Amino acid sequence: MGADRIHAYGAAAGLLGDLLLGDPRRGHPVAAFGRAAAAVDRALWHDHRGWGAVHTAVCAGGAVALGTLATRAVRPSAAASIALTAAATWAVVGGTSLAREARAIGRALESGDVDAARARLPHLCGRDPQALDADGIARAVVESVAENTSDAVVGALVWGAVAGVPGLLGFRAVNTLDAMVGHRSPRYRRYGWASARLDDLAGWPGARLTAVLAAVAGPEPLGALRAWKADAHRHPSPNAGPVEASFAGALGVRLGGTLSYAGRVEHRPVLNGDTGRAVRVTDIDRAVRLSRRVGLLALGTTVAARLLVSGVKSLRSPKGRGK
Numbered sequence: 001m002g003a004d005r006i007h008a009y010g011a012a013a014g015l016l017g018d019l020l021l022g023d024p025r026r027g028h029p030v031a032a033f034g035r036a037a038a039a040v041d042r043a044l045w046h047d048h049r050g051w052g053a054v055h056t057a058v059c060a061g062g063a064v065a066l067g068t069l070a071t072r073a074v075r076p077s078a079a080a081s082i083a084l085t086a087a088a089t090w091a092v093v094g095g096t097s098l099a100r101e102a103r104a105i106g107r108a109l110e111s112g113d114v115d116a117a118r119a120r121l122p123h124l125c126g127r128d129p130q131a132l133d134a135d136g137i138a139r140a141v142v143e144s145v146a147e148n149t150s151d152a153v154v155g156a157l158v159w160g161a162v163a164g165v166p167g168l169l170g171f172r173a174v175n176t177l178d179a180m181v182g183h184r185s186p187r188y189r190r191y192g193w194a195s196a197r198l199d200d201l202a203g204w205p206g207a208r209l210t211a212v213l214a215a216v217a218g219p220e221p222l223g224a225l226r227a228w229k230a231d232a233h234r235h236p237s238p239n240a241g242p243v244e245a246s247f248a249g250a251l252g253v254r255l256g257g258t259l260s261y262a263g264r265v266e267h268r269p270v271l272n273g274d275t276g277r278a279v280r281v282t283d284i285d286r287a288v289r290l291s292r293r294v295g296l297l298a299l300g301t302t303v304a305a306r307l308l309v310s311g312v313k314s315l316r317s318p319k320g321r322g323k
Contacts, residue, residue: 001078003164004310008303010082011160014089015299022096029091033063034176041181045191052191056177056198063173067166088165092172094152095295098124099288102141106284109134124148126183127259139279142287143255146214146247147240149291151175154213154298155206161302174202200238207239209301210294211246217293218250225249227272231256234269241271248272251286253279 037059044055067088074080101124108117117137118129125144132140155175159167178199181192211232215224227249228242235241235256248255254276256268 002310003081004307006078006081007085007161007164007306010085011089011157011299011303013082013086014091015093015095015157015295017086017090018093018096021090022100023094030172030176033059033173034180036062037173037177037180045187047187047190049190049193052181052188053194055181055191056174056194059177060170060173060198064166064170067164067169071165085160085165085168088168089156089160092156092160092168093295094148095291098145098148098152099291102145102284102288105137105141106281109138109281109284134281135278138281138284139255139257140259141284142247142251142253142279143244145284145287145291146244146255149214149247149294150203150207150210150239150243153291153295154210155203157295157298157302158206158209159202161306171202171206174199203239207243209298211242213294213297213301214243214246214250214290217297218247218290220250220252223249223252223272223275227276231269231271231273235271236266236268245271247287247290248276250290251283252276253283255279 037055040055040058044051044058070084071081074084101120105117105120105124108114108120114134114137117134118132121127121129121132121137121140125140127140129137152175156168156171159171161167163170174195177195178192180195181188182196182199183192185192211224211228215221215228218224224246227245230245231248232241232245235244244255248271252272252275254273255271256273257270258265258267
């Protein structure tokens with residue numbers, strides 16, 4: 001069985017596993033990587049970009065090396081190769097956990113329990129929950145669903161299609177490092193620079209594919225494209241901008257504006273401000289459903305693209321041309 005079919009079967013099985021099972025409550029591989037990366041951080045930390053680059057190389061490179069060794073070990077067996085791809089896909093994709101957390105907050109808001117929603121919000125994003133009312137929490141959830149659809153689902157599927165299991169593990173490692181040290185705190189402003197920039201590069205293709213698929217799968221395709229074109233470049237993140245703008249246009253809502261992280265207030269541009277309305281609690285479930293559709297379309301798109309590229313290469317080869 002060819003590598004492309006192995007990837008297709010394994011990626012589909014892994015995404016199905018995430019849909020059915022979600023993340024394990026204990027012993028998640030990403031959590032284990034986080035603990036290892038934290039240990040490397042403690043050993044290497046200096047307030048210097050160079051040391052931060054070493055930290056990024058050791059942690060992300062180690063994940064890619066692990067994926068490469070595992071792929072080589074199971075290569076003689078198609079069944080084992082499919083199982084490895086499925087396990088890696090399930091481990092790095094987090095769409096079901098994203099949906100569960102978002103909907104749990106939505107249920108709390110629907111019941112009028114804003115305090116419970118505030119208590120749950122840190123499971124989903126880094127906003128200051130005490131600074132938000134019910135509508136602010138709902139907006140934060142929709143924005144997080146949009147951004148994490150790219151980070152936790154589509155981006156991983158893209159790199160899995162490009163580089164197999166090493167690509168899956170490498171992307172999740174880079175994304176995790178950015179969450180751990182890529183933020184602009186006094187401790188990590190320099191040390192986390194390499195992780196943040198590498199995450200921007202790794203997330204670029206997945207973010208654009210997510211924005212395209214949100215327009216395709218959403219109820220307002222033209223609105224998504226219009227908001228993406230008009231507002232994405234105004235967002236401080238090169239990857240969150242297209243994704244959040246496209247989701248805002250697809251759902252017909254306004255995203256962005258004033259927000260607070262760890263006591264630091266940011267005034268971000270409003271996305272889809274000309275035609276969108278304020279986010280309501282019911283938009284949380286709409287965003288989750290859109291995220292689900294985008295994830296399934298991303299699986300089909302990335303698998304089809306890999307098979308197409310392989311087919312073109314085969315036709316161009318001397319054997320494929322019948323020579």
